[in-house]
Amino acid sequence: MSADQYVVSNKQVICRNQFIGVPKESDMTITTSSITLKVPQGLKAIVVKNLYLSCDPYMRGVENSGNDRLFYAFTVDTPVVGYGVAKVVDSGSPDFQEGDLIWGPTKWQEYSLLENLDSLVKIQHKDVPLSYYNGVLGMPGHTAYVGFNEICSPKSGEYVFVSSAFGAIGQIAGQLAKLMGCYVVGSAGSKEKVDLLKNKLGFDEAFNYKEEHDLDATLKRYFPQGIDIYFENVGGKMLDAVLANMRVNGRIAVCGMISQYHLDQPEGIKNLVQLVYKRILMKGFRVYEYNHIYPKFLETMLAYVREGRIVYQEDVNDGIESGPAALVRLFSGENSGKGVIVVARE
Numbered sequence: 001m002s003a004d005q006y007v008v009s010n011k012q013v014i015c016r017n018q019f020i021g022v023p024k025e026s027d028m029t030i031t032t033s034s035i036t037l038k039v040p041q042g043l044k045a046i047v048v049k050n051l052y053l054s055c056d057p058y059m060r061g062v063e064n065s066g067n068d069r070l071f072y073a074f075t076v077d078t079p080v081v082g083y084g085v086a087k088v089v090d091s092g093s094p095d096f097q098e099g100d101l102i103w104g105p106t107k108w109q110e111y112s113l114l115e116n117l118d119s120l121v122k123i124q125h126k127d128v129p130l131s132y133y134n135g136v137l138g139m140p141g142h143t144a145y146v147g148f149n150e151i152c153s154p155k156s157g158e159y160v161f162v163s164s165a166f167g168a169i170g171q172i173a174g175q176l177a178k179l180m181g182c183y184v185v186g187s188a189g190s191k192e193k194v195d196l197l198k199n200k201l202g203f204d205e206a207f208n209y210k211e212e213h214d215l216d217a218t219l220k221r222y223f224p225q226g227i228d229i230y231f232e233n234v235g236g237k238m239l240d241a242v243l244a245n246m247r248v249n250g251r252i253a254v255c256g257m258i259s260q261y262h263l264d265q266p267e268g269i270k271n272l273v274q275l276v277y278k279r280i281l282m283k284g285f286r287v288y289e290y291n292h293i294y295p296k297f298l299e300t301m302l303a304y305v306r307e308g309r310i311v312y313q314e315d316v317n318d319g320i321e322s323g324p325a326a327l328v329r330l331f332s333g334e335n336s337g338k339g340v341i342v343v344a345r346e
Contacts, residue, residue: 012032161186
């Protein structure tokens with residue numbers, strides 16, 4: 001077959017403007033280009049058909065701060081980049097074969113040419129929903145596992161607080177804490193999410209932070225004995241209130257601060273001296289630094305999912321055209337679970 005016979009149309013979500021503050025739908029546009037479904041001769045890369053794309057808080061493009069954006073950096077006039085699940089259409093690498101299912105960083109389009117193969121993971125277990133590799137079995141689940149188990153070293157009976165508890169990472173961190181025998185409270189941004197945290201995900205308690213005018217008093221109400229472990233997803237005023245309510249030798253795992261991402265000037269923290277007074281360990285981390293324990297995490301989490309001991313709430317959006325609105329809902333708090341865009345079903 002000639003090269004032209006492998007050319008197909010390729011619908012894409014393109015970044016029109018650098019995201020300033022909270023991303024807007026108008027910052028992105030849907031276009032259609034073309035792509036050749038064959039890897040160029042001599043290039044160690046793969047062509048994939050994207051199946052499920054992931055919406056995550058890190059997806060803000062390239063900022064001027066010099067922060068490490070890893071594999072998911074994108075700029076104006078290029079496709080949005082994020083994690084996804086895909087099927088290999090053609091391969092220029094002996095490590096991947098046509099028909100393999102993978103998850104990892106990809107582009108928001110129907111088909112992608114991927115060259116950073118070291119960042120991709122083959123999917124071996126297909127008896128669970130493939131979209132879960134964007135969430136509970138992928139980067140968010142791995143992040144929750146690392147932050148809670150590797151950094152916080154939990155003990156049964158400890159008091160655990162998870163902010164943004166209905167997010168992709170928070171809902172897993174809280175359930176891991178319950179499986180460990182901890183008392184767990186989560187914060188979320190709506191009554192519906194609070195109810196789901198308590199009635200579906202098994203949290204002991206949860207509260208709507210938007211209805212609380214004094215977070216310090218709120219935490220004292222839910223944790224009269226203080227907090228042993230805080231899984232940090234929010235930052236700002238929430239972190240300041242938590243620091244005032246930590247117990248001696250408490251631990252804080254910091255994987256993100258979504259309340260600060262859209263601010264020109266991050267909020268100051270007043271209670272950092274509590275780190276000294278209470279001998280608190282507070283550690284930030286990037287999950288890719290713990291890739292060596294992914295197999296251990298996957299084995300553990302697969303068993304939990306198969307046995308129904310961990311459940312996962314997804315916010316499913318059909319069609320690549322739904323991507324911009326889904327990403328905006330993530331930052332506005334209107335999402336109803338882990339954001340997933342269904343491009344094509346396997």
